[in-house]
Amino acid sequence: MAQPATLRWIGDLPGVLRLIDQTRLPGEFVEIDLQTVEQVWEAIRALRVRGAPAIGCAAAYGVIVGIQDFLKAARPEFDARLQHVLQYLATSRPTAVNLFWALDSLRDVAASLPTETPAAIARRLLDEAQAIEAEDRKMCTAMGQHGAALMPDRGGVLTHCNAGGLATAGDGTALSVIFAAVAAGKKLQVFADETRPLLQGARLTAWECHQRGIPVTVVCDSMAALLMRDRKVSAVVVGADRIAANGDVANKVGTYSVAVLAKAHGIPFYVAAPSSTFDLTLDSGAGIPIEERSAAEITHGFGKQTVPDSVKVWNPAFDVTPAALIAGIITERGVIAPVDREHVTQHLKP
Amino acid sequence: MAQPATLRWIGDLPGVLRLIDQTRLPGEFVEIDLQTVEQVWEAIRALRVRGAPAIGCAAAYGVIVGIQDFLKAARPEFDARLQHVLQYLATSRPTAVNLFWALDSLRDVAASLPTETPAAIARRLLDEAQAIEAEDRKMCTAMGQHGAALMPDRGGVLTHCNAGGLATAGDGTALSVIFAAVAAGKKLQVFADETRPLLQGARLTAWECHQRGIPVTVVCDSMAALLMRDRKVSAVVVGADRIAANGDVANKVGTYSVAVLAKAHGIPFYVAAPSSTFDLTLDSGAGIPIEERSAAEITHGFGKQTVPDSVKVWNPAFDVTPAALIAGIITERGVIAPVDREHVTQHLKP
Numbered sequence: 001m002a003q004p005a006t007l008r009w010i011g012d013l014p015g016v017l018r019l020i021d022q023t024r025l026p027g028e029f030v031e032i033d034l035q036t037v038e039q040v041w042e043a044i045r046a047l048r049v050r051g052a053p054a055i056g057c058a059a060a061y062g063v064i065v066g067i068q069d070f071l072k073a074a075r076p077e078f079d080a081r082l083q084h085v086l087q088y089l090a091t092s093r094p095t096a097v098n099l100f101w102a103l104d105s106l107r108d109v110a111a112s113l114p115t116e117t118p119a120a121i122a123r124r125l126l127d128e129a130q131a132i133e134a135e136d137r138k139m140c141t142a143m144g145q146h147g148a149a150l151m152p153d154r155g156g157v158l159t160h161c162n163a164g165g166l167a168t169a170g171d172g173t174a175l176s177v178i179f180a181a182v183a184a185g186k187k188l189q190v191f192a193d194e195t196r197p198l199l200q201g202a203r204l205t206a207w208e209c210h211q212r213g214i215p216v217t218v219v220c221d222s223m224a225a226l227l228m229r230d231r232k233v234s235a236v237v238v239g240a241d242r243i244a245a246n247g248d249v250a251n252k253v254g255t256y257s258v259a260v261l262a263k264a265h266g267i268p269f270y271v272a273a274p275s276s277t278f279d280l281t282l283d284s285g286a287g288i289p290i291e292e293r294s295a296a297e298i299t300h301g302f303g304k305q306t307v308p309d310s311v312k313v314w315n316p317a318f319d320v321t322p323a324a325l326i327a328g329i330i331t332e333r334g335v336i337a338p339v340d341r342e343h344v345t346q347h348l349k350p
Numbered sequence: 351m352a353q354p355a356t357l358r359w360i361g362d363l364p365g366v367l368r369l370i371d372q373t374r375l376p377g378e379f380v381e382i383d384l385q386t387v388e389q390v391w392e393a394i395r396a397l398r399v400r401g402a403p404a405i406g407c408a409a410a411y412g413v414i415v416g417i418q419d420f421l422k423a424a425r426p427e428f429d430a431r432l433q434h435v436l437q438y439l440a441t442s443r444p445t446a447v448n449l450f451w452a453l454d455s456l457r458d459v460a461a462s463l464p465t466e467t468p469a470a471i472a473r474r475l476l477d478e479a480q481a482i483e484a485e486d487r488k489m490c491t492a493m494g495q496h497g498a499a500l501m502p503d504r505g506g507v508l509t510h511c512n513a514g515g516l517a518t519a520g521d522g523t524a525l526s527v528i529f530a531a532v533a534a535g536k537k538l539q540v541f542a543d544e545t546r547p548l549l550q551g552a553r554l555t556a557w558e559c560h561q562r563g564i565p566v567t568v569v570c571d572s573m574a575a576l577l578m579r580d581r582k583v584s585a586v587v588v589g590a591d592r593i594a595a596n597g598d599v600a601n602k603v604g605t606y607s608v609a610v611l612a613k614a615h616g617i618p619f620y621v622a623a624p625s626s627t628f629d630l631t632l633d634s635g636a637g638i639p640i641e642e643r644s645a646a647e648i649t650h651g652f653g654k655q656t657v658p659d660s661v662k663v664w665n666p667a668f669d670v671t672p673a674a675l676i677a678g679i680i681t682e683r684g685v686i687a688p689v690d691r692e693h694v695t696q697h698l699k700p
Contacts (some may be wrong), residue, residue, distance in 0.1 A: 026658035160572075194648065196546060196570040199656045202648070206661045217662040220546040220648060221572040222510075222604025226669050229606065254572025256579065260614050261607060298544065298552070298570060302652030306549045308376035311556045312567040319576050 003165050003211050004029075006054050009061055009130065013122055014068040017061040021048045022166055022200075026207045037066030037085050044092040044099075047198060051167020052241045052277055053136050056098030059089045060129035063106050064122065071119045078118035082110055094289045095250055095318045097242040097279045102132055133169045139274040140170030142332035144180030147237065147272055150328060150335065151181035151188060156233035158224060160193040161252035162204035163239025163272065173239040173272040175208060177330060182214055190216040191233055193224055195252060197297040197315065221254050228265035236262045240273035240329075247323030247339035248285025249273075253316050259325040268327035275331045275348055285320035293317045353515050353561050354379075356404050359411055359480065363472055364418040367411040371398045372516055372550075376557045387416030387435050394442040394449075397548065401517020402591045402627055403486050406448030409439045410479035413456050414472065421469045428468035432460055444639045445600055445668050447592040447629045452482055483519045489624040490520030492682035494530030497587065497622055500678060500685065501531035501538060506583035508574060510543040511602035512554035513589025513622065523589040523622040525558060527680060532564055540566040541583055543574055545604060547647040547665065571604050578615035586612045590623035590679075597673030597689035598635025599623075603666050609675040618677035625681045625698055635670035643667045 007019035016033040017040060024030050032048065034040045040062030043049050049058045066085030070078045086103050093099060109128045113121050151157060157178055164175035171179050182188055190209050195201035202218045209216035219227065227233045236258055242250040249255070249271050262269040282288060293315050299307040307313060328337035329344075336347045357369035366383040367390060374380050382398065384390045390412030393399050399408045416435030420428045436453050443449060459478045463471050501507060507528055514525035521529055532538055540559050545551035552568045559566035569577065577583045586608055592600040599605070599621050612619040632638060643665050649657040657663060678687035679694075686697045 027655055193572070194546070194656070196544070196572060202657045207658045210658050210661050215662070217664055218648060218657050219664050220603070221570070222543070222546060222607050223664065223666065223669075225607035225610055226603070226666065253570070253576070257572050257575035257607070257611060260575055261610055264610050264614055298568060302654040302656065304652050305377055306544070306652070307552045307568050308557045308560050311560050312565075314567055314569050314573065316573065316576065319573075 003208060006166050006169060007049060007058055007061070009126070013071070013126060015064070017058065017065055019043065019049050019058065020166065022050060022204060023048050026203050034065060037062055037088060040065055041089060041092045050200070051162060052096035052098040052239065053168040053173065053274060054166070055093065055096050056102035056276065057133045057136055057169045059092070059099050060102045060106055060132045062089050063103070064126050064129055067122055067125070071122050073118055075118065078121070094291045095241045098276050101276045105132060136168055136274070137170035139332035140168050140172055140176045143173055143272050143274065143330050144171060144176035146334050147177030147270065147330040148180040148184050148186070150235070150268070150270055150330070151177065151186055152234045154187040156189045156191050156227065158191045158193065158227060158233040158236045158258065159205060160201060160238050160255050160258050161195045162200040162208070164205055164208040166204050166208060167239060173274070174237040175205065177237050177270070177272050178214070179212065188214070190214055191227055192216055192218050193221045193254065193258070194218055195254060196221055197301060200252070221257070224258055225261045228261055228267055233267065235268050235270065237270040237272055240271050240277050241318055242288050243273060243278045243329065244282040244285045244288060245278070245280045245344060246284045246341045247326065247329065247336070247344050249321045249326060249329070250285060250288040250290070250318045251321065253319045256319040256321045259321040263325050269325060270328050270330060271326055272330040275333060278344065278348060280348070285322065288320055290319070291317040353558060356516050356519060357399060357408055357411070359476070363421070363476060365414070367408065367415055369393065369399050369408065370516065372400060372554060373398050376553050384415060387412055387438060390415055391439060391442045400550070401512060402446035402448040402589065403518040403523065403624060404516070405443065405446050406452035406626065407483045407486055407519045409442070409449050410452045410456055410482045412439050413453070414476050414479055417472055417475070421472055423468055425468065428471070443641060445591045445641045448626050451626045455482060486518055486624070487520035489682035490518050490522055490526045493523055493622050493624065493680050494521060494526035496684050497527030497620065497680040498530040498534050498536070500585070500618070500620055500680070501527065501536055502584045504537040506539045506541050506577065508541045508543065508577060508583040508586045508608070509555060510551060510588050510605050510608050511545045512550040512558070514555055514558040516554050516558060517589060523624070524587040525555065527587050527620070527622050528564070529562065538564065540564055541577055542566055542568050543571045543604065543608070544568055545602060546571055547651050550602070571607070574608055575611045578611055578617055583617065585618050585620065587620040587622055590621050590627050591668055592638050593623060593628045593679065594632040594635045594638060595628070595630045595694060596634045596691045597676065597679065597686070597694050599671045599676060599679070600635060600638040600640070600668045601671065603669045606669040606671045609671040613675050619675060620678050620680060621676055622680040625683060628694070628698060630698070635672065638670055640669070641667040
């Protein structure tokens with residue numbers, strides 16, 4: 001069963017960005033219409049839409065939302081507005097590279113149209129945003145197909161955070177691999193780390209699997225090691241927010257822990273991400289900026305105080321898993337394995 | 351600064367068991383008076399009092415609460431009541447062996463007094479319960495002294511769950527080691543895993559350290575690996591609920607994960623527990639019964655639903671860490687290292 005669209009453009013020009021407010025799942029299924037660029041920025045910042053590919057799509061449509069009141073303006077005014085919107089959206093979250101990649105794509109389109117009218121440029125930018133969304137769907141499908149062969153025929157697969165349809169415009173990255181394996185007849189049982197602090201695994205991955213009728217069991221993050229020791233899982237697959245040239249992967253905090261544990265238990269650890277997730281300007285994961293989020297995400301998990309007043313907390317939203325712990329990176333082009341600079345370079349050659 | 355007593359006996363015979371309701375920390379500091387054995391059973395079951403040594407003390411006083419209305423009964427009636435109370439309290443929680451050890455101690459005292467009156471037996475049992483509590487305090491102090499030398503002179507120490515004063519009648523097991531090291535002038539920074547699902551690290555360990563003015567930082571369980579990779583912690587110390595003859599340790603779920611991660615990062619992993627935590631009837635950790643608790647602890651952890659309806663969860667309350675991952679077990683007698691059957695046997699010789 002397909003699930004509702006994570007995000008979509010409603011109308012034409014002008015239009016609105018409609019997306020599922022993921023902060024309200026699984027309790028409530030609510031779609032919100034975003035009509036200002038500030039609303040789009042806030043939706044990305046507050047994780048109403050999250051997941052690296054989905055952030056890229058949302059940002060692309062956010063540009064359209066931000067410029068569509070300027071279609072009758074003079075070019076200089078329109079250009080200034082466009083630059084402002086591009087720069088502003090780039091400040092919404094720092095780690096997922098797809099955000100910058102999508103904004104750069106739109107910037108390049110506009111730069112290629114020096115003599116067009118604002119309305120004509122906006123039309124091309126909307127086309128580009130829709131192309132990014134369509135491309136994302138296709139990449140999800142391709143990742144699923146390339147990755148399905150890596151999944152066991154029968155058994156448990158662990159995932160961390162949500163790298164599913166809700167993290168993309170399509171079927172997801174890591175979950176697309178699982179969905180494709182199940183569609184191909186494999187008997188998989190998904191284990192979802194709940195993924196503190198914001199519980200994307202418990203709230204979103206469990207919701208997606210359950211919607212599709214795939215058996216899923218939620219565990220606390222600290223139980224993943226036990227699942228591995230007891231051989232309840234025989235593979236791990238996760239998404240990525242940014243991948244350096246040497247194959248180091250930034251992803252939701254806790255991913256590094258899962259990767260070390262998988263290595264210690266001899267269980268293969270896979271990453272699924274579109275090639276737009278690679279940032280070849282970074283030599284290694286050490287250069288990836290790691291967002292630190294509000295202490296309240298930990299201290300007041302869901303409205304109730306769980307840490308005493310005045311006690312320090314540390315809340316990095318991501319961590320970096322070194323390439324050496326990764327059995328393979330699944331992209332829309334195929335599988336990178338072993339994961340090292342040479343194979344990454346080879347894989348991404350135009 | 352000493353912290354308030356986790357539990358104490360108020361009055362004489364009859365008396366009440368007063369304890370801190372730990373489910374309400376850190377939001378509220380509330381002491382409750384338990385006047386029936388059913389209340390004591392519920393307090394142990396619901397984790398109002400928790401931590402293996404404190405459970406043992408609470409159960410011992412629970413016996414007194416349970417028999418003190420029978421002091422004027424005939425011996426057969428009193429004996430039947432005592433057996434009922436002993437058996438009933440043994441069903442409160444399955445994993446911590448200190449519970450059974452404390453109940454057995456009281457059973458042995460009663461069995462040694464075949465001709466005494468109920469009132470005289472109750473007096474001796476209250477003496478025994480108070481001796482167990484006093485002994486627990488002494489053991490905490492001794493563990494602190496033996497373990498302090500193992501702590502770094504300066505740096506971070508990670509702990510999981512709460513093995514502090516709140517888990518004992520004294521200064522704690524793992525935290526006693528940290529407290530003693532700090533008292534001896536070491537500059538330690540405590541990192542507390544929040545410890546899902548019930549957040550004893552965030553709620554209780556942070557509270558204890560903060561009360562004593564020891565720097566403490568709370569992290570999500572999934573961040574422990576990052577602390578290790580970044581060398582923010584250079585030792586780990588945790589408590590134990592039951593230790594088998596070969597040195598395998600059952601402790602709060604997530605402990606095994608921390609131990610595997612510590613090994614992978616070359617960081618010493620210590621366990622602190624009184625000798626009453628050893629169960630020499632068990633050849634290895636495989637024989638330790640592991641309590642599975644309610645799914646709601648995970649699905650509605652913060653008072654708000656975080657897992658979709660009908661999705662399965664797995665909630666083992668404990669896990670077993672193999673002896674090979676443990677650098678040393680600190681007891682009131684000294685330190686067992688290396689941790690294996692031979693050294694455990696040697697250490698526990700009468």
